[in-house]
Amino acid sequence: MIKFGIIGAGHIANRFAQSLANFPDAELYAISARSMDKARAFQQQHPSELIYDHYQALLDNPQVQIVYVSLPHGLHREWVLKALDAGKAVLCEKPAGINAQQTQDIIDKAREKQLFFMEAMKNRFTPAYQKIKELVQDGAIGQLINIQAAFCRILPESQATYHYQPIQGGALLDMGIYDISLVEDFFKGPLTIGQVDYKMHENGIEIYAQAQLLGDNFSAQVTAAFDRDAPTSAVLTGSKGIITIENFHRPQSFKLQTIEENQEFNLPYQHDDFHGEIQESIGAIKSNINESPVMSLRDSITCAKLIDAIKNKMPDSQAKQNS
Template identity: 50%
Template sequence: MINFGIIGPGNIANRFADSLQNFSQANLYAVAARNIDKARVFQAKHPSNKVFGSYQELLQDPNIDIVYIALPHQLHFQWSMAALDAGKAVISEKPAALNREQLKKIIDKAKRKNLFYTEAMKSHFQKAYQELKKMVTAGEIGKVKTVQTSFCRSMPEEQATYHYQPLVGGCLLDMGIYNAAFIESFVKKPLKIESLEYKVIENKVEVYVNAALKNDSQKVILESAFDRNKANLATIIGDKGRIEVPNLHRPDSFTLIKDNKSKNFVFPYEKDDFHAEIKETIDCLQKNRLESRSMPVQDSLNSIEIIDELKQAIAEKKNRFTYFKSLIASKIDVELPPVK
């Protein structure tokens, strides 16, 4: 029996716990919250052996094999590291960390501790996604030339929490990470920014990004937003056809368009959209694998690197614009520094 501990009993943890009940070889052993009453409310919905009023208490329990971290983005690094230090395997909600530097430290620690670690990027575990990768790898649409991704939804600030907070918020870490995870599966590194459209609010949090990136032979589009609704769609364009993937963050189907014909492929979820990632995690633990075949740690690194580059570019462009405005205000004629 594999004993799971959940840190952060929020909405997504409820869905994870529901799915966990489908596995006879897994047990929800404990849940931890900053307030033990909140943990008890969660336990009433999802029976567990224990509840804790602090995350560290849960990590100190020797009976827990793996910790599912379902905290706000800014806490993923701290508690992934703490869980690994406590000798626990980790499955962390996306984004696995706020940037590549943090994620590299997590991965290095997991390797030193000889512990399983993976990012809960649900899309990568789904049957539709894996069949899609096989089809593209087999050359069904020829050489991949373009990958277009759009994941936008209206999320007003009054209805959000950490999503609008400086440094940890923004549409790129919350939604754009799905775009980046999709993109990195089908294009070669490195990618360089070709064009960048964005919208930031007063506290410097980005609420819309539409970026074009390219390498020597491929181009990608990453569009992500909190301030508008658009079709949730990814399109992979090759020199012999294209594939359209609705719901890129939770794919269960795709359409192949080739030779003026289209063919739909449907792969329903097994139980729910968490089932595949839990199944893979349990399999890895039972077979002593240190990383997932569906979501290897290098995929997570590749994804966060794309987000890092876009965030840096937005910061540089915004700072450059602020500098330019200050020069106009002071009427000083100074050459602007080049954008890197």
């Protein structure tokens, strides 16, 4: 039985714990929250053996094998490093770090300790996404030449938490990471940043960003925003066809259009959209594997570097000034 500990007891952690209950070979063993009251409330919904009001106390428990880090972005590096130092495998909510240096620090520590670490890019583990990967690799749309990915929503500052905070906030780290991860996964060649359009909050975090990414015979456009609503979708264009994905950050269906055919695919989750990444983590622990081939350490650092490069095109970005 694989014993999980969860650090952070917010909305995402609740969804994760609910998904974890579907695995007969794993259990939620311990919860750590900012207060004992919050930990108890979480435990009432998601039974666990132990609860803590200090993150380090959970890490000090030798029974915990793997830690799911579900904290605001700016706390990821600190607590992932502490978890690895405590000998725990780690599954960390995206983004792994708020910049490439933080992400590299995590990767270096995971390699030094020879422990499993994975950034929780859950959409890569859904049946629909994996089918899209298979079709593209098999040449269903020919040579991939363009990707358009947009993830936007209206998120007023009054309804946000860390999203608007300097350094750890911004649309790129919260939603643009999905856009960037999609591009990185389907185009593994070097990418440079072309034109960037953006809108900044007065505190220096971007509330809208649209960037062009350029590769060898390839281009992409990624869009993320807190200040406008738009369909969350991605379009993969190849020399022979197009794949359109609605809700690409948690896909269950997509369309394939070629000269020969128009086909719709409906591939629902196995239980929910967290299931695949949990299954990957459990499998890695059982097989003593330190890195996922689906969301590798290389993938994480490449995505972080691309976000840094986009921010470097924003002269007034506070995140750039503090990276």
